[in-house]
Amino acid sequence: MMIFLWRFLLVLLLTALTQIGGLAYLVSFGLVRLAGGRKGVATFCVFLVVYAGATVLTRSVAPLFGRVPLSCGQADMPLAVRSPLFCALNRNYVTPAMKTAAIALARHMETTYPGTVTLALDANFPFFRGFPLLPHLSHNDGRKLDVAFYYRAPDGEPLNGVTRSPLGYFAFEEPQPGDVLPCAGRHDLLSFRWDLDVLQPMFERLPLDEAQTAAAVSWLSTLGTDLGVEKIFIEPHLARRLGVGDDAIRFQGCRAARHDDHIHFQVRP
Ligand SMILES: [Zn+2]
Structure with missing residues (x-):
């Protein structure tokens, strides 16, 4: 038994x-x-x-089934999957429209900041609508993708292909004093909003490249909408720090994962 x-x-x-x-x-x-x-x-x-x-x-x-893989290991592309693990676990599938938008974002970043490689994180599974890619409940239809923040070395040099944590998740940009914190004081039992305090000291202390990260979010909420981008999630305190604001830039709610360690976006059906 x-x-x-x-x-x-x-x-x-x-x-x-x-x-x-x-x-x-x-x-x-x-x-x-x-x-x-x-x-x-x-x-x-x-x-x-x-x-x-x-x-x-x-x-x-x-x-x-209407999904295509984001490529692991394709050289000379401004868009790369952060780790081969995402591909080995079949977590790198998107709709063709999302792939077009993601590559266009990466090309824009590469043109604006020459040499920049944009890193894709969790995407979707290859088959079936409604099958969630845990712990991202909404990554269930090929239209969602997470991309990593951009970072600088401690001496200020731009870094490429680097994230603070090995898979690009959970190294949070903490709010500053005075920031509006919509989830403060909540203790939801059913929640994917994990603070993971114990992990934070283990991650490399790299400064966020605010200009590049803001440029990516701004492109998604402006030119990206021509390619179907309809919603972008980052934490409100980070949107304020980066100076980005648009109807398409939203807060994901208090039961979803924190979005001050990566950018989430989705395209229209
Ligand atoms: Zn996401």
Whole structure:
């Protein structure tokens, strides 16, 4: 009974992390049993092969479902995925319209600040409307994408391809005294707004490149709207600090993740 429960939880976890991983595990489990094998190590090895094959195949199949991958490892592009892990976990899929908007944003940044590479973070899974990419509940239709902030070295030099945390998330820009804090004093039980105080000292202290980050948000809320951008999320205190304001720049609410560690935007259907 315990082993069944463990396998069930593993399928759930793999599905939540990668969408196709749970199915790949079940196929691997079946193949090993059909071959008369019983060892967990054999299932693990077969799983790695099946999962890798399914991940490669997904790149060709996903366009039939209206999603295309953002490229991991394509050189000479102003848009890069922050870590190969996002691609290995199938978290790099968007609609063609979102891919066009993201590349246009990156090209604008590269033109305005020569040499700049814009970093994509979590996007969406390859299949099915309504299947959320946890912990981002809204990343469920291919129309949402997170991009990293831009940073400078402690000596003020612009940095490229660098974020304060390894995956580009959770290294928060803390509010300044006097900032309006719409979530202050709330203690929602069901919330993805995690402060993660214990992690903060572990992240590199790099100054936010306010000019570049503001330029990206401004482009999304102006020229980006011509390419379908309709909503951008950053924390209100950061919008004030960056000097950006537009109807398209919104606060995501107190139960969604904090948006003072990355920019979230979405395109119209
Ligand atoms: Zn997001």
